[in-house]
Amino acid sequence: MSHRKLVGRSAYGLPAVILLAVATSGHTFAASSQQQGQNAPLVIESEGSFAFAGKVETDATGQSRHCDHGYADFSLPVGARKVPIVMWHSTSVKTWTSDPPFLGGHQNFQDIFLRRKWPVYIIDLPRQGRANYGCFALDYVSNWPQVGRDQRTFAGAVAWRLGTWVPPGPPTFFNPSQFPDDPTGALLDQTLRARYPDNEQLPDAFPLEADSVSKLLEQIGASILFTHSGSGYPGWLTAIKSPKVLSVVSFEPGYLWPEGEVPPGQTRVVPLADFLKLTKIPIEIIIGDRYPAASLAIAKAFVDTVNKHGGNAKLIYLPDLGMFGNSHIMMMEKNNVQVADVVSQFLNENGLDKH
């Protein structure tokens, strides 16, 4: 029986080999401890992709087109927890996905949370990425990647805060930095390509996104939203619109405010009755190192406003936990397993991680 020591015990006290055999007949089971490990194989029950929401437009003769849908990748691990996580990027799904072995194999949130047995959905919103078959001709001409985008991404205080970059000098990372070790510069090259042309120039972009994700949750069931940066604001709109948003974990998002309680400089306002819906769900905001003080104050004001109205919002400033050197893309950085631990603890405290 020495092999039992190698694989440990499942939650049911059965050796994993028996449970794998059960899984092949269509049942799920609690994973062995080794399968939950950082380098254990991913054991996936099903995966794939689908379009969600979207319109069908028809002319007078009945000729039609399907457009303005979103696109979701799904991965459902064997032995999954009940509530899925929907990962909603700001610039590209690459912020959630792992690196290939030839680039060091650094693991990102899709796989970290899959290994922790969460069903994971990664989405492109309408008119973005794999969902760029829109009903409108986006003005990509004036919204195209411009020279200088690299420097603004790398160094901007309101961008990714990786370091300083003043051409013709090279990019210089902050010290300390949690950006993964990158001796050849290949990972920085990847990071600067982790971007799509933006879809936000049309006035209906944010309501369209909130409506689309609400429809997605009608299909996949009540879920936790992970939002980031530019997806923060439409994420709050979705939580207001859909009772199927059970929680929002947001990484350095933008905010919205109830009428009459808007901090100076903030422009996104909703009726108090809408804002109060955000007080019904657990919210966690995660902020990295070197976040501008004024922005940190706004984050604190948002959490205070939610809680003042009876909510359950929590602000995590990573340096307060002894985590230094994180940029705006902390879900892609060296210590992202520890960042994920912070999130996992929050989900556990709020009873959202049940099998």
Add this chain to the structure above:
Amino acid sequence: MSHRKLVGRSAYGLPAVILLAVATSGHTFAASSQQQGQNAPLVIESEGSFAFAGKVETDATGQSRHCDHGYADFSLPVGARKVPIVMWHSTSVKTWTSDPPFLGGHQNFQDIFLRRKWPVYIIDLPRQGRANYGCFALDYVSNWPQVGRDQRTFAGAVAWRLGTWVPPGPPTFFNPSQFPDDPTGALLDQTLRARYPDNEQLPDAFPLEADSVSKLLEQIGASILFTHSGSGYPGWLTAIKSPKVLSVVSFEPGYLWPEGEVPPGQTRVVPLADFLKLTKIPIEIIIGDRYPAASLAIAKAFVDTVNKHGGNAKLIYLPDLGMFGNSHIMMMEKNNVQVADVVSQFLNENGLDKH
């Protein structure tokens, strides 16, 4: 020892439980027979995504942008075969990926070949899908989804040949049809959304694609290309350009021809010396049911031309194998496991499926 009977034996005669433990220390192993089954869990060593190829454009001051890269999803199964498969779509990666459980869970080629232990890469080419951060402002305005696209996709003889659709009447599938059972119409809705705005209107599109995939193969190693329809032609260009294309399996592609041997109506021509590179690799062309006779004659002419010059090209017309009712998207249809069997046999016959 009864559990050993449940899991079968690996190729090394060890129970799978031992091999799983080995895998956690970083080694790979041959899968147990049950893991290769159609409904067994996918056991993935690593997965994720990355940008490939691409340009960096810099102005006189040193300000820069990264653009015109491709985007690849990778999935490396535990116990993988040596040579990866690169799946290169024509309209959307959805043609390769499986459906979610709430849409019936139909499995497509990504998972069928992963379960058969192939490393699988699925790519978006520059200026498409998740790689639409191009160096040029694509003219999406004139290349936008037009009303009537649905009918042309569904019914066109040079499109997907799913059936007939004359508005205001409903779409009617051919009989027989291999399109998956779709009582609610949800799968047809998915299929009509499996499309991006095209990237082919700029004159450098095809050479750019061939160059990009050649660079991808420099990173991931010599590979088999699966191409489909519109990706057929740039796929041949890639096989001419890169010695790392070990084989091409192409589903109803377009073709190119050596100078002086161009059939009437065909326009894509390369020097004979280039064309001869296609004679150095095994090629399989797969054609579905109801393919127009003139198009089938062109496919046969291509295979004959390759073979006349000493090549190893094979034409599979699925009805000749007793497989009726397949459309242009046979990799997504009910009998796609049988279509995959045809491909697997070809790869085996050519010694490409070694572990």
